[in-house]
Amino acid sequence: xxxxxxxGDTPKPFSFLDKTQExxxxxxxxxxxxxxxxxxxxxxxxxxGGSSSDPTIQLNILRCSPVQINQTPPSKLSFxxxxxxxxxxxxxxxxxxxxxxxxxxxxxxxxxxTVSSIFPMDLSLYTxxxxxxxxxxxxxxxxxxxxxxxxVSNSSRASDHDEEENCLVxxxxxxSKEQLAFLEENFKEHSTLxxxxxxxxxxxxxxxxRQVEVWFQNRRARTKLKQTEVDCEYLKKxxxxxxxxxxxxxxxxxxxxxxxxxxPFYKQLPxxxxxxxxxxxxxxxxxxxxxINITASAATIxxxxxxxxxxxSKPRSL
DNA sequence: CGCTACGTCCGGATTACATCA
DNA sequence: AATGATGTAATCCGGACGTAG
Numbered sequence: 001x002x003x004x005x006x007x008g009d010t011p012k013p014f015s016f017l018d019k020t021q022e023x024x025x026x027x028x029x030x031x032x033x034x035x036x037x038x039x040x041x042x043x044x045x046x047x048x049g050g051s052s053s054d055p056t057i058q059l060n061i062l063r064c065s066p067v068q069i070n071q072t073p074p075s076k077l078s079f080x081x082x083x084x085x086x087x088x089x090x091x092x093x094x095x096x097x098x099x100x101x102x103x104x105x106x107x108x109x110x111x112x113x114t115v116s117s118i119f120p121m122d123l124s125l126y127t128x129x130x131x132x133x134x135x136x137x138x139x140x141x142x143x144x145x146x147x148x149x150x151x152v153s154n155s156s157r158a159s160d161h162d163e164e165e166n167c168l169v170x171x172x173x174x175x176s177k178e179q180l181a182f183l184e185e186n187f188k189e190h191s192t193l194x195x196x197x198x199x200x201x202x203x204x205x206x207x208x209x210r211q212v213e214v215w216f217q218n219r220r221a222r223t224k225l226k227q228t229e230v231d232c233e234y235l236k237k238x239x240x241x242x243x244x245x246x247x248x249x250x251x252x253x254x255x256x257x258x259x260x261x262x263x264p265f266y267k268q269l270p271x272x273x274x275x276x277x278x279x280x281x282x283x284x285x286x287x288x289x290x291x292i293n294i295t296a297s298a299a300t301i302x303x304x305x306x307x308x309x310x311x312x313s314k315p316r317s318l
Numbered sequence: 319c320g321c322t323a324c325g326t327c328c329g330g331a332t333t334a335c336a337t338c339a
Numbered sequence: 340a341a342t343g344a345t346g347t348a349a350t351c352c353g354g355a356c357g358t359a360g
Contacts, residue, residue, distance in 0.1 A: 172335040172348055214349060
């Protein structure tokens with residue numbers, strides 16, 4: 001289940017408020033909607049990826065040929081270098097910035113892989129140099145390594161791991177513009193990945209599946225954070241509006257109370273108080289009704305209605 | 319059928335590094 | 340060159356869910 005937070009680019013941040021407009025009109029409240037959880041484990045997504053514990057399926061996926069990838073790509077991308085590079089030896093992506101990243105692991109295509117990555121490899125599977133690694137961390141990495149071993153035969157990665165292990169330096173990967181664009185395009189299509197998509201994406205980007213997974217997790221978190229900020233702004237404005245409304249009504253009420261003490265009978269209301277309802281807004285009528293409750297006896301109202309019929313009549317659009 | 323252990327994935331919080339002003 | 344701010348990749352942790360025994 002997920003919170004019913006709508007996307008910020010919609011004119012109305014909370015789409016479900018359409019159905020509860022009356023509620024919103026009457027009360028300012030914070031609403032949450034519950035809906036089916038949409039993630040990698042949802043029915044339709046999961047069935048494309050198969051069981052996560054099925055190594056056979058993983059192998060079949062990862063061994064697909066470039067042609068297969070082109071036929072069933074995870075996304076309908078049309079990067080100029082994508083098709084070309086999938087079918088040929090990877091050339092450097094059109095990014096000068098990538099040339100500067102040659103201090104990292106060099107781009108290398110796996111001799112055992114039929115799919116050449118379109119991006120330079122810059123793995124950042126590192127060990128903790130501050131003794132922060134724990135059993136869980138180790139197990140997680142081990143799991144990734146094992147999965148990679150099952151599905152991806154990439155000798156260069158293994159050597160990179162060794163280098164990292166020896167260095168014991170935590171390096172932080174900076175994804176290239178192309179990698180980010182590629183990930184963003186995929187994220188636009190679906191914000192979660194099943195195993196198949198994750199591995200295919202990792203292979204194309206020459207990253208570990210874990211890195212792709214982490215990127216999607218962080219991306220979802222950023223999206224949610226951004227949306228929360230948008231919703232906060234919306235609620236803040238609602239709050240300000242209602243505060244102002246409340247202030248105005250309080251003032252009206254005070255004026256009416258003052259009138260009541262000085263002039264107990266509506267018959268004697270000055271004309272100025274009657275000019276406030278040329279459009280007979282329900283709020284005005286409501287304020288007048290409050291005044292009635294406060295000040296008037298039935299007899300007084302009866303007497304007053306002669307002169308103030310319009311103001312005290314039932315609001316038109318209540 | 320219910321229970322338990324295990325594996326996996328996710329969200330949220332946090333850390334740590336790279337980059338920029 | 341030093342430094343603080345910022346962005347973000349990566350980690351940690353707990354919860355939910357599915358599956359096998």
